[in-house]
Amino acid sequence: MKNHVLRPLYTVIGLVVIVLIVRVFYVPKDFGVHERGYMYGWYRESNIEDWKKFGVKYKFDGDYCSGCHPLNHENIMSSPHAIIPCEDCHGPALGHPDNPAKLAVERSRQHCLRCHARLPYPTSDRANIRGVNPDKHNPDVECVMCHNPHKPSLEGLK
Ligand code: HEC
Ligand code: HEC
Numbered sequence: 001m002k003n004h005v006l007r008p009l010y011t012v013i014g015l016v017v018i019v020l021i022v023r024v025f026y027v028p029k030d031f032g033v034h035e036r037g038y039m040y041g042w043y044r045e046s047n048i049e050d051w052k053k054f055g056v057k058y059k060f061d062g063d064y065c066s067g068c069h070p071l072n073h074e075n076i077m078s079s080p081h082a083i084i085p086c087e088d089c090h091g092p093a094l095g096h097p098d099n100p101a102k103l104a105v106e107r108s109r110q111h112c113l114r115c116h117a118r119l120p121y122p123t124s125d126r127a128n129i130r131g132v133n134p135d136k137h138n139p140d141v142e143c144v145m146c147h148n149p150h151k152p153s154l155e156g157l158k
């Protein structure tokens, strides 16, 4: 074979050998295909334990909150906001009320506008939520000055 064929060939073989050597040192020993065969593809077995130790941050349970904040719970359950989990607005509650003692209370307009800014090009179900134009709908005033986040109602507002 001619030199111009051999040289690139040696380079490729050299690269493959380097990759194989580096693999020996860097790929964890328990990386591979495990008892379930290729069901989960290739993975590091100890990764399962790592994820088991990963604590969940959310309680996912409005009844948990109702024990200590009954009024907020009662209000929201009889309102159009009933479908929104408390933690969607107040953040993850794991450890509350010990640590953190309090949860976030977010009064900014942005907080409400992520669901209520009217979409210019409605394509998803998100567009079914009543929308306002942030620049025209009482700008500079916090929404919660007029609307109760736990019992939003349009009655009595006009
Ligand atoms: C075991 C009782 C208990 C449970 C359960 C509980 N809380 Fe609380 N929560 C408290 C206490 C006590 C405070 C602190 C009150 C204070 O210092 O003004 C507090 C404070 C808060 C605050 C801050 C109020 C403020 O004025 O700053 C929010 C928001 C809150 N809780 C939301 C929740 C949510 C959401 C849940 C459910 C995921 C929940 N809490 C579950 C007892 C509880
Ligand atoms: C749509 C967002 C939203 C949801 C859902 C929500 N909150 Fe709130 N929450 C707020 C806002 C905004 C304030 C601040 C209101 C204000 O200062 O006028 C607040 C204030 C609070 C406070 C402190 C003031 C108070 O009223 O006692 C507590 C406690 C609280 N929320 C608990 C809850 C609990 C429990 C739930 C679920 C049952 C819940 N919230 C669901 C947005 C929300």
Ligand code: HEC
Residues within 6 Å of the ligand: 080, 081, 084, 088, 089, 111, 112, 113, 114, 115, 116, 128, 129, 130, 131, 143, 144, 147, 148, 149, 152, 153, 154, 155
């Ligand atoms: C996670 C999405 C979400 C967030 C955040 C949210 N809302 Fe809503 N809101 C809804 C849904 C869903 C409805 C019920 C459908 C509708 O009326 O458009 C609703 C309804 C309303 C209504 C109409 C009530 C009625 O009688 O029809 C008002 C007013 C309102 N929200 C105000 C607020 C304010 C103020 C905030 C911020 C504190 C807020 N919302 C945050 C989803 C949200």
Ligand code: HEC
Residues within 6 Å of the ligand: 109, 110, 112, 113, 116, 117, 130, 131, 132, 134, 137, 138, 141, 142, 143, 144, 145, 146, 147, 154, 157, 158
């Ligand atoms: C100064 C008081 C005030 C403030 C601040 C305010 N609103 Fe309103 N909002 C009203 C009144 C009054 C109505 C009913 C009349 C109307 O549609 O304008 C209303 C209506 C709505 C509606 C129903 C619209 C519809 O199509 O029926 C939504 C949703 C809403 N507001 C969300 C918000 C959000 C989100 C904010 C903050 C970004 C906010 N509002 C700030 C007074 C206020």
